[in-house]
Amino acid sequence: MAGDQLNAEGVSRRVASFDIRYTQYLDMEGRPVQPLPALADDPEQIVSLYRAMVLHRTFDAKAIALQRTGSLGTYAPCLGQEAVFAAVGAVMREEDVLVPYYRECGAQLLRGVTMTELLLYWGGDERGMNFEGPRGDFPCCVPIASQIPHAAGVAMAMKYRGEPRVTVTVFGDGAMSKGEFYETANAAAVWNLPLVFVANNNQWAISVPRNEQTRCETLAQKAVAAGFAGEQVDGNDLIAVMTRLSAAIDKARDGGGPTLIEAVTYRLSDHTTADDASRYRSEAEVEENRQYDPVIRIRRYLVNNAYWNDDKEQRLEQECREAVEQAVQAYLDTPPRAPESMFDHLYEKLPVAYAGQRDELVHKGEKS
Amino acid sequence: MTEMTLVEAVNSALAYELDADDNVIVLGEDIGVNGGVFRATVGLQERFGEQRVLDTPLAETLIAGVAVGMAAQGLRPIVEIQFMGFIYSTIDQILNHASRLRNRSHGRLTCPLVLRAPFGGGIHAPEHHSESTEAIFAHIPGLRVVIPSSPARAYGLLLAAIRDPDPVVFLEPKRIYRLVKQDVVDNGEALPLDTCYILREGADVTLVSWGGSLHETQLAANALAVDGVDAEVIDVVTLKPLDVQTILDSVAKTGRCVVVHEAARTAGFGAEIAAQLAEHGLLNLYAPVRRVTGYDTVMPLYKLEGYYLPSVEQIIAAVREVLEFG
Numbered sequence: 001m002a003g004d005q006l007n008a009e010g011v012s013r014r015v016a017s018f019d020i021r022y023t024q025y026l027d028m029e030g031r032p033v034q035p036l037p038a039l040a041d042d043p044e045q046i047v048s049l050y051r052a053m054v055l056h057r058t059f060d061a062k063a064i065a066l067q068r069t070g071s072l073g074t075y076a077p078c079l080g081q082e083a084v085f086a087a088v089g090a091v092m093r094e095e096d097v098l099v100p101y102y103r104e105c106g107a108q109l110l111r112g113v114t115m116t117e118l119l120l121y122w123g124g125d126e127r128g129m130n131f132e133g134p135r136g137d138f139p140c141c142v143p144i145a146s147q148i149p150h151a152a153g154v155a156m157a158m159k160y161r162g163e164p165r166v167t168v169t170v171f172g173d174g175a176m177s178k179g180e181f182y183e184t185a186n187a188a189a190v191w192n193l194p195l196v197f198v199a200n201n202n203q204w205a206i207s208v209p210r211n212e213q214t215r216c217e218t219l220a221q222k223a224v225a226a227g228f229a230g231e232q233v234d235g236n237d238l239i240a241v242m243t244r245l246s247a248a249i250d251k252a253r254d255g256g257g258p259t260l261i262e263a264v265t266y267r268l269s270d271h272t273t274a275d276d277a278s279r280y281r282s283e284a285e286v287e288e289n290r291q292y293d294p295v296i297r298i299r300r301y302l303v304n305n306a307y308w309n310d311d312k313e314q315r316l317e318q319e320c321r322e323a324v325e326q327a328v329q330a331y332l333d334t335p336p337r338a339p340e341s342m343f344d345h346l347y348e349k350l351p352v353a354y355a356g357q358r359d360e361l362v363h364k365g366e367k368s
Numbered sequence: 369m370t371e372m373t374l375v376e377a378v379n380s381a382l383a384y385e386l387d388a389d390d391n392v393i394v395l396g397e398d399i400g401v402n403g404g405v406f407r408a409t410v411g412l413q414e415r416f417g418e419q420r421v422l423d424t425p426l427a428e429t430l431i432a433g434v435a436v437g438m439a440a441q442g443l444r445p446i447v448e449i450q451f452m453g454f455i456y457s458t459i460d461q462i463l464n465h466a467s468r469l470r471n472r473s474h475g476r477l478t479c480p481l482v483l484r485a486p487f488g489g490g491i492h493a494p495e496h497h498s499e500s501t502e503a504i505f506a507h508i509p510g511l512r513v514v515i516p517s518s519p520a521r522a523y524g525l526l527l528a529a530i531r532d533p534d535p536v537v538f539l540e541p542k543r544i545y546r547l548v549k550q551d552v553v554d555n556g557e558a559l560p561l562d563t564c565y566i567l568r569e570g571a572d573v574t575l576v577s578w579g580g581s582l583h584e585t586q587l588a589a590n591a592l593a594v595d596g597v598d599a600e601v602i603d604v605v606t607l608k609p610l611d612v613q614t615i616l617d618s619v620a621k622t623g624r625c626v627v628v629h630e631a632a633r634t635a636g637f638g639a640e641i642a643a644q645l646a647e648h649g650l651l652n653l654y655a656p657v658r659r660v661t662g663y664d665t666v667m668p669l670y671k672l673e674g675y676y677l678p679s680v681e682q683i684i685a686a687v688r689e690v691l692e693f694g
Contacts, residue, residue: 099437130474138440139472143464149430150465153437153445160393160419160443167437179457183430190425345471346510348478348533351562353609 018224020217022264023244024234028291030300037243043307049090049238050302051316053082053295056106058320059115060269062328063105063122067273071332075122076103080236080268083294084170084200086110087241087263091249092168094134097158099151099169102140103200107170111137115327120334126345127337144205145171145178148197152184155193166252170198174205176222177213185226188258196248197223197260201235202267207280223260235263236294239301266292339364372552375545377519378408378484380554381526382446386416388556392530393438395422395431396448405450406486406545432458432483436465439481444530452487452539453496459504466535467510482529482536487515488580488630489677490543492670499667500579500631505537506608506640512536513607514561517582519550524559525605531558541580562606564614570600573687574618576641577628578604581678585628588683597687607637612644616652619645623654624690628678633661655693658686 004011025040027033039045060079066072078085081103089110092098098111105118112133121128121140129139136154141147151169158165175181176199188195199219203210216222223230233240241263248259266289270277277286302308343350343358350358372380385392394409394416400423403410413421424431428449435445449455462483469479489498505513514529514536516522522540529536567582568589577585582603589599600618604610619625625645627638642657660678668676 097441126472126474129472130476135476136441138477143460146433146460146464149433149461150437150440152430153434153439154441155437156434157438157441157443179427180429180433183425183427184433187425187427187430187434342471345474347470348475351609353562353612 018221020220020230020232022232022234023240024237025239025243026237026297026301028297030297030302030304036239039242039246040239043302043305045090046238046298047302047307049086050295050298050308052089052110053086053106053238053298054316055320055323056082056085056109057295058317058324059105059109059118059327062324063119064273066119066328072119072122073124074272074274076272077269078103078105080289080293081200081202081265082106083238083241083298084198084235084263084265086238087245088168088170088198091242091246092166096166096168096249097154098134098137099147099154099167100138100140101144101147101171101175102142103172104140104170108137113137115324116330116334119327119331123331125334125337127334145175145180147171148175148180148184151195152188152191152193155188155195156191158194159191164253166194166196166249168196168198168249170200172205173199173201173203173210173213173219174208175199176219181222182226185223185228185258185260189227192255192257194252194255195258196245196252197258198245199260199262200265201262202265204267204271204277204281206271206275209281218262220260220262223258228258228260230260230262232262232264235265236292236297238294238298265294268293369551369553371549372519372523373546373549374516374519374522374540375406375408377523377552378526378540379410379412380552381523381530382409382412383415384554384556385527385530386412386420389444391442392444392446393420393422394446394448395424395435397424397426397431397450399423399448404448406542408484408540409448428454428457429461432461432466435481435483436461436469436479439466439479439535440469440477444480446482446484446530449483449485451493451497452485452499452501455483455485458483462505462511462535462537463508467508470534471510478533479535480533482526482538484538484540486542486545487539488541488543489667489673490580492673495669498670498673500629500662502539502579502607503631503635503637506637508608510534511608512561513539515539515541515579515605515607517541517544517579517603517605519548520552521559521565521603521605523552523554524557525561527556528558528561532561539579543580544583547583562609562611564611565603565605566600566614566618567603568599568601570598570622572598572622573624573626573690574600574602574615574622575626575628575683575687576602576604576615578607579630581628581630584678584680585683587680588687591680591684592687597691599687610640610644612648615641615645616649619649620652623652625653626658626660626683626686626690628660628683630662630677632664633659634664636661655690658690660686
């Protein structure tokens with residue numbers, strides 16, 4: 001029989017096998033390595049996503065600067081991973097739900113969360129999570145992987161109601177060592193959920209490199225163990241991430257169940273503004289990875305095809321700076337919350353038991 | 369009016385609300401065809417289908433997290449965790465997410481879920497099946513912790529918990545799941561949360577308890593009555609948020625208080641009640657507040673569990689002590 005193998009103990013038969021695809025369309029110079037998919041026929045969309053990536057990068061740099069000057073709390077930078085976020089933001093529909101981790105500003109911006117709201121959140125104000133844009137999206141999630149089961153619950157609600165909606169959850173490579181990932185992947189297949197798992201494999205979970213997280217050759221194959229398809233894409237190639245993510249989302253929307261997309265990228269920044277990556281990785285490694293920069297790659301593609309030029313670039317930079325400055329100003333001008341408002345959203349209605357504590361807070365600091 | 373045990377009352381409340389509200393989904397391990405390890409969900413999958421009464425993979429963190437996601441989409445998930453000993457892997461989801469989703473998003477997303485679990489000792493169960501760790505949950509802001517102690521209260525309180533717009537941990541004292549039968553009207557009427565229930569009025573001493581321990585507490589009150597001691601018995605029911613006023617009012621009348629619970633003494637919920645009495649009711653007390661509780665030991669395997677659980681005699685002795693104080 002095909003696949004039968006004779007060994008010392010007798011004949012054993014292959015009962016399962018798998019392979020993992022890797023998709024890349026553009027090389028580092030922005031040149032196609034294979035015929036481009038249909039979405040490349042819409043240069044306007046790619047230009048608009050390039051603009052979003054530059055805006056995101058401008059915002060990111062500003063957020064770090066604000067943190068350094070004491071105007072923002074600890075912030076998780078996104079440098080080098082903009083293509084993943086842009087693709088997530090671009091491919092999802094408004095009525096879909098994003099269940100993000102904490103390194104996610106790019107996708108959130110494209111989903112309609114404002115820069116001011118993001119700054120409020122990272123500036124220590126819950127109002128930043130009550131965003132006006134995508135009302136059903138989850139806010140950032142700090143405890144690693146704990147958001148992943150929420151995505152299954154959201155997807156379950158969509159399926160239960162028979163709605164053609166899809167849930168997308170994003171997490172890092174470190175999250176895939178956690179039970180929440182495994183438990184949810186397993187259940188997503190059992191329940192055939194309209195759920196797309198996006199692993200932003202940026203190679204580093206704070207100080208622990210991807211190869212010390214797992215001996216799996218790819219993170220994508222973890223989906224195979226759960227009984228559904230996983231694949232890798234070049235996470236620095238916007239066209240590749242969009243194409244494969246789009247296919248996964250369409251499949252989920254059509255009742256085809258979950259997919260895991262492992263976007264292979266690199267965290268060019270520190271883990272957060274409280275981290276110093278030089279403690280655990282060499283500058284040479286970071287430099288080596290700068291050549292894969294997703295923003296530069298898609299710009300080269302656009303320039304190569306005459307969809308973009310220096311003039312437009314300069315104007316874009318100016319626009320982004322202005323937009324970010326405006327958002328920062330709105331953030332800085334936001335009146336502070338009344339301290340006692342920390343009781344306002346604890347329950348739908350504040351239980352009598354805590355009314356006294358609220359009063360205590362109102363009078364805290366008053367001289368007796 | 370139907371005579372029901374506590375576990376049958378739970379089943380009836382679930383059935384009532386599954387029927388009344390399409391948003392209600394019951395999920396957990398072995399709750400479908402098997403009807404739950406204690407048969408609390410028996411017949412529900414048959415009646416409401418696999419979409420509404422859902423057997424999950426064996427993964428408690430997943431179950432709690434899935435419920436958070438469902439609730440954020442406006443469903444009303446009711447999770448069953450088989451035993452208290454298996455509830456701890458849900459705490460990340462309860463503490464980091466369910467209890468604070470409303471607060472984090474300023475009301476944009478909410479989490480109207482119910483997490484049911486049988487708790488407490490006394491049924492000779494295996495290891496990790498008999499603990500009473502309700503105080504862990506009572507410490508979590510944004511949560512409700514509700515514990516019924518009779519079939520009628522289980523029915524009405526579970527309905528209230530399901531309809532509550534915020535997350536509720538609903539702990540069912542499995543020792544009394546089938547201990548008594550009581551007439552329950554299956555009419556969908558909920559009982560109020562956030563309030564203590566006075567089970568017996570009395571003038572001499574206030575006995576405060578919840579869950580399974582109320583059985584011994586009430587037996588003690590009956591025995592004391594024979595000796596002319598008139599005990600007031602309060603079922604706390606909602607540990608969080610605590611209706612401390614009912615307890616304070618009672619102690620203002622009796623001047624004496626004994627708190628009874630199965631959980632270990634240190635930082636058990638009785639400590640909170642004693643602290644509240646010290647803060648707000650000290651001058652009404654004729655004697656120190658006494659606690660009759662489980663010991664600060666690991667819950668023993670069943671050969672010794674009878675020694676661990678508060679007994680009627682211990683409660684009576686504690687009452688004698690506070691009556692004779694000074």
